[in-house]
Every structure is written in structure tokens, then in C-alpha cells.
Amino acid sequence: MTEIRERTVLFADLRGSTALFETLGNAEATSVVTHTVSLIGQAVDTCNGRLIKTLGDGLMAVFNTPRDGVKSAIRMHELLERVVARGKQHGASPGLRALRMQVALARGEVVEMGGDCFGDAVNVAARLLDHAGDNETLITAEVLAGLTSTLKSRFRSLDRIAVRGRAEPVHVHLLDQPNQGDMAATQFGEVVPGVEPDGIRLVWMDLDRVFDIDSMPIVLGRSVQATYCITDGRVSRSHARIDWHGGSFSVTDLSYNGTYVRFGSADEIVALKRGGCTLHGSGVIGLGSPPVDAASPTVRFEVLHFADTEPLALGQSRSRR
Template sequence: MTSLLQRTVLFADLRGSTGLFEKLGNAEAASVVTQSVALMAQIVGSCGGQVVKTLGDGLMAVFEQPQGGIEAADEMHESLDRIVAGAPQSGTRRQALKLQVAMAHGEVVELNGDCFGDAVNVAARLLDSAGDNETLTTQQVLDGLDAEHRSRFRSLSKLQLRGRQEPVQVYRLDARRFGETVATLFEGSVPMPAPDGIRLAWLDVTRVFAGVDLPAVLGRSPQATYCIDDTRVSRSHARVEWHGGTFQVSDLSYNGTYVRFAGRDEVIALRRGSCTLHGRGVICLGASPTDPTAPTVNFDVLSFQDTEPRSTD
């Protein structure tokens, strides 16, 4: 029987399970992944949702209202931490397994226990743009929340999702209830002045981003904030934003994003992860800085006070 329903569609996916199998072996890794997916399904039910199907290392679920989906996403992130905490080799598990969640709200077609429709397609594509331990949603999900819960979301502007002609307004759920996953090479206790902007330069295209200009999406799509025309660059490849008092770059791609700071040989490889940007360096999209042909964006974190005239007294 076919039914047309208004539903919040949630996709959740565990990433990093392949590395987990390599590090822990088939039996233990399979146990961790199976336990994690089963717990996520249990959470869906406890939050008033329905699991439509499991998808390898993740699942698809629907909720009558957005609030249930948000509660489930929060609990999933917290529960994944509880699964790995305190267990043997928990550090390995915690490092390997990351959870991405994406939600959209709208009309769905329910047929023979499965669901179809634009909201399903948007949520599935939005999952591709989620970083490690992130929950992404659409405007329609926010419209169904109360003011308190809407305040937990931050706009990521519009993203070009695969298979859609029009970009979609996307929001990220504040991660206050689970740990941050941002990597940084900056060490030391010397206080640094708060940066005011960040300059990005690719070939002859140089732009400075600050304040309302952020977040900035780097990608091949003409709708990207900073368009980089190279076949190795995804349509929405990476995101530069101001978060927690620092500039951060987050990988959104399949081919990875690579960061190298000026004066350092080490390359940070981001696979759906994030990195704090400081000083100067390069961001390479889809290829490592060791490849001389890599699409390379030079970055320079700016303090505008350095450009102000000073007294000669």
C-alpha cells in the first residue's frame, strides 16, 4: 500500500570501519560495528522513530517530527563514545570510528516498508557533505523545532548536493554534547592574537574572508563560495569557517583535503575531518602537496590590526 506522509528522514553512517577491521581483526571489528548499528537502531525507536533499513555501517530512519530526529542524533553521538570508552584498545576504536548524521524533512512516499521522495534524496546526499561527528540538516528541519533547539544550529550557507540543480541551505547541529574532532599542529602556551580574517589564493584568484563571508565552501561547483576548476576537486570539496575562536578547514570530499603549514614538512591528511588553520600554509584539494600538480590554495590567517598605522612616538 502506498502512502504520502510528511516525515523527517535521518541517515546515519559509521565511517572508518575498514581501518577498524585492519587494526582489530575481523571478529572484534565486526562485533563493534554490529553493536554500534544495533544501538543506533534502538535509539531511533526510543526517540519515536522507525528504522526503514540498515545500510552496511549505518541506517535510514523516519520520524513524524524533526524533534525526534534531533534527539536521536544527539543520543547516537553520545552512545558511540560510550561503546568505545573503557574497552580494550578503546583509543584505536575511538580514532577509527566516526559518525555522520544528515536529516531532511518533507513529503515521502511509503511503499512496502521503504520510503522514497525528495526528502529521502536530500538527506542521503547531505550525508556525503557531513564531516566527522557532524549532524547536518535542512531549513525544513529547523522550521519544525522550537526556538531553544533552533539556537543550537549554525548556518553553513548553501551547498550544491549531487544530483540537484538548486543548492540547498544547510545547517550544522552544535556539537556541545559530544567531543570535538578538530586537529591542529599548533602547540605552546603563548597566547596568540585573535585573527580577523583569512586570505585564500588559487592561481590569480585571491579573496579575503571574514565575518559574514564565512563559512566558505571550496569546490568545483559554480555555486561554491570559492570555485576551483580542477577535475580532482569535488563539487563541494572543503569548508573554511570561523569556529570556537579559530579558523578551521573541514574536508567534505571523497579524495581528501591536505594541509601543510609554512616552515613544516608534515602534511595533515583530512578524510572527513577538520584542522585548525594558523599562520600561513597551503590547502590542497584531492591530492597531496607532494604532488606538484595538486590544486593548491594558499592561505594566510590575517590580523587586521597589523595593517593599522602606528604612532611614531
């Protein structure tokens, strides 16, 4: 029987499962991944949802209300966090300890047929996963509209993002995790307190642009729909995202090949695999490979204070967006 109903669609995807197969072997890794997906799937049932299918290292579910869908996503992250924490306590393999998850939700009319679901909301939710970093939950404006004020307050807008296969951009919101900003700052070096920056300058070859905080987020990628388009085959369609939050800029890796950040003239390079870090001062962002090879696709950045009279030179003339 075919039915058309308004539904909230959720996709969840484990990241880091490939490393499990390398360290544990096929049989044990398959058991761990299957068990983990089954565990996070319990959050669907407890939040009044319906599991449509498992997808290897992920799942798809539908909910009658946005509230149930978002609560399920939050519960999934909590369950995975417990698995990883127990693994760390019992000396589990690095692959298990590195497991992460991305969740995306969209809402709209869904065609339910033969136990499966089809429609624009399904496509949008599935493709939003490409824009989610480690342990992030992204939702559309339609999902946000159906939440209580308390739940709404836990999300911040990423504005409109171009989604593959869709002509119109999608207004996306990100679930803020507790102390997320503090974690990024302490993990990748302390950020010197001071006056909040006003903008950020990005330079790749002859593409020299300055973005203010109202222009956020900036998606760096090969797609012509990306905010900052880098036409290099080694760069993913949506490779990385620069956000403004908590008084600072941050970059989040969205790719499979990784994003690499080097600050100033430091030798140390921060490797981001679906994770993020705070941007401060100036430096370079390597897309797909570390910024050590002059031929690799790298974007130079400078965090700006527009009141400054002598910003750091990056070798190109400044142009405003």
C-alpha cells in the same frame, strides 16, 4: 499501501569502517560494524522513530517531528562515543577506536510505499552526508524550524550549501558539540590569542580571492557549485569546508582522500580525515594529497586582519569577492 506524509528523514553513516576490515578481517569487522549500526539504531526506537533500513555501515530512519529526529541523532553520537571509549579502555584495534559518524536530517513530504520512503527530503538528507565532517550532525532549515528554542540554540547556520542533484542551494545548520573549538585548537597547535581576524585569502593558481566572515562557509571542491572551485580531477566535488566560529576560521575535511594542512614554513603536516582544525597565520591546504608535491592541488591561505597594512605575500595580486 502508498501514503504521503510530512516526515523528518535521518541518515547516519559510520566512517572508518574500511580500516576495520583491513585490521580485523572480513568476518570480525562485519560483526563489529553490524553490532555498532544495530546499537545506534536503538536511538531511533527510543526517540519515537521508525527504522526504514540499514545500509551496510549506516541507516535510514523517519520521525514524525524534527525534535524526535534531532534527539535521536544526539543519542546516536553518545552511543558511538561509548563504544569507542570502551574500545580504548580494553585495547581495541586502532580501526575500532577511529570509528566516527556523520548524521544528516531533512524534512518534507515523503512518499511511504512498501516499507520504504521516497521524496525530496530523502534525497536531501542522503546527500547532506557529503557535507558532514567527523561526528557532525547537519540539518535543514525545515528541521530547525520545528525545534524548541533550547534545541535551536545548539545549532549554528552554515548558510546555503549547494547539494548534488538540486538546482537550489539548501540552508544548512550544524549541531555544535561541547568544547568542539577547544579540541580543534589543542589537537593541532595552540592559537595565539589576539584580535579576531576579518577574512581569509585563498589562492590556487590564478584564482585569488578574499572572503570576509559574512561569506562563510566556503566549500572547496571540483563542483562548479562549490564556493571555491578547483578544477582538478584529484579533488572531490565537495572536498573541504571552511567555517567561521568562535572567533576563528576552521577547515573540515569532507572527502574520502583527505585534506592536509601545513602552517607557515613548518615541516609538520596535519592530516584531516573527516576531521577539522583551526586555521591561523598562513600556510597551504592540500586536497587529496599532502602539499609536498608542487603538482598536487594545493590552496594557499592567509588569515587576514584588514587593518594590517602589510599582509603576508602569497605571490598573487589581491582581488575582493
